[in-house]
Amino acid sequence: MYNYSVRYHDGRLSIAHDATLTLMPDHWLIHYRDPSGELTSVRWTLPGIVTDENFSNLFIFRYGDFPQQTIECKEESLPATLKKRYPEKVFFKRRITNIFKLNNATIVGVALAVLMLMGLGYWFGLPWLAGAVASRFPVSTEVEMGDTMYDNMIQAYDVDDQLTAATNDFVKSIDFKTHYPIRITVVKEKEVNAFALPGGRIVVFDGILRKMKTKEELAALLAHEVSHVHYRHSLRNIFRSLGGYLFLSVLVNDINGIVTVLADNSNMLANLTYSRELESEADQKAMAVFQADGLDLQGFVDLFTTLKNEHEDVANLKLLSTHPLTGDRLRAAEEMAKRQKAVREDVALERKWERIEEDLE
Known part of the structure; x- marks a missing residue:
């Protein structure tokens, strides 16, 4: 139930490994075989896990200092599982792609609001900004x-x-x-x-x-x-x-x-x-x-x-x-x-x- 197929990048080599992600209570375990065929495990603690913002159904997570480790998962059930398994940690914020799930009237309203803000920025914001920059040039x-x-x-x-x-x-x-x-x-x-x-x-x-x-x-x-x-x-x-x-x-x-x-x-x-x-x-x-x-x-x-x-x-x-x-x-x-x-x-x-x-x- 808490195992997922993922692609794992260790951050050091350019190759990706087919791996299994296991969601433990307070950490993640990633199991894969290295180039020599030896079974290897990597442990990610929950506080250090960062979710990449993306506009597709590919879920990407990063961990550690540069060069960061990365895992990619395509299984659609993962977000729901993470929310249930770790209710205190937010992995996914509302994405901009969710806008396209709104009805047509809402989309038109959002578009008009954006255009209005752009117009106000051009007619009022840009002249003010132009004057501010010019005065300090x-x-x-x-x-x-x-x-x-x-x-x-x-x-x-x-x-x-x-x-x-x-x-x-x-x-x-x-x-x-x-x-x-x-x-x-x-x-x-x-x-x-x-x-x-x-x-x-x-x-x-x-x-x-x-x-x-x-x-x-x-x-x-x-x-x-x-x-x-x-x-x-x-x-x-x-x-x-x-x-x-x-x-x-x-x-x-x-x-x-x-x-x-x-x-x-x-x-x-x-x-x-x-x-x-x-x-x-x-x-x-x-x-x-x-x-x-x-x-x-x-x-x-x-x-x-x-x-x-x-x-x-x-x-x-x-x-x-x-x-x-x-x-x-x-x-x-x-x-x-x-x-x-x-x-x-x-x-x-x-x-x-x-x-x-x-x-x-």
Whole structure:
């Protein structure tokens, strides 16, 4: 009644032995013949026996320190016998395969619950986790990541060296209140656009420069993009977009793996959009920079007016837009500009803007 046919592995040799398992009151006895034909017995005490989780009717038990001994049994009556023989010890927990024995309605309910949890994790858990990891990410690694993305994607653009030099000189006259090394690249593109990469790289299309009329407009654009860098918005977006792989890479400190993923997806990652919350946060930080430097907040009003005119057809789709409406941002900038008191005229910055205008001609 308490004897079962099993396959026994002693943990030392790769071969398995046909054996007999005898369930004694406080231990198990395993009888088998070794390669020389000699009958051998092995004793397993109950506390040291561990059951393997599996998804079949093959029952597997392990015993001892590494390399562990193992027995395998296919007899379906074994679980019931173990429960009766040793009522104080639990050998088998409820297995996930038991789910498939449930009725269809229950299975559908379980599936919907799992999908709901996955959805909640994506929409709420992943953004929080992305922000938490981004906030603890080494700045030096972030700069390296941004440089890798930049090197891979800039090859698709025609860089304007003169405008790039002039704009970087322009940047030196503004204190953006950030510890990141800000490096601007101007490319020849008609699109009215600019974007920031992790670590301080900012790409500006000359199409947006040609729409500008004042130095304050350019300063507003750059202050906004620098704020995305400063608050690590680009990094957070990247972790959310490539969350699973990058989080695992961070956990195992696989920086090369991160760099490889970024290199393969640089163009896609550069086009990620920011949420309304992140855009608003960047606007507020940028306007605070203006107030601290005494720059005229009318620059934001002019910039947002330009953007609104360029993207009027998109800006009106409030429910479909992933950005704050340009109209909403414009009204916020107008209110801030009305309340601004101290504005200074920066002659040096004006001269640098005039140089950019000359290069645009």
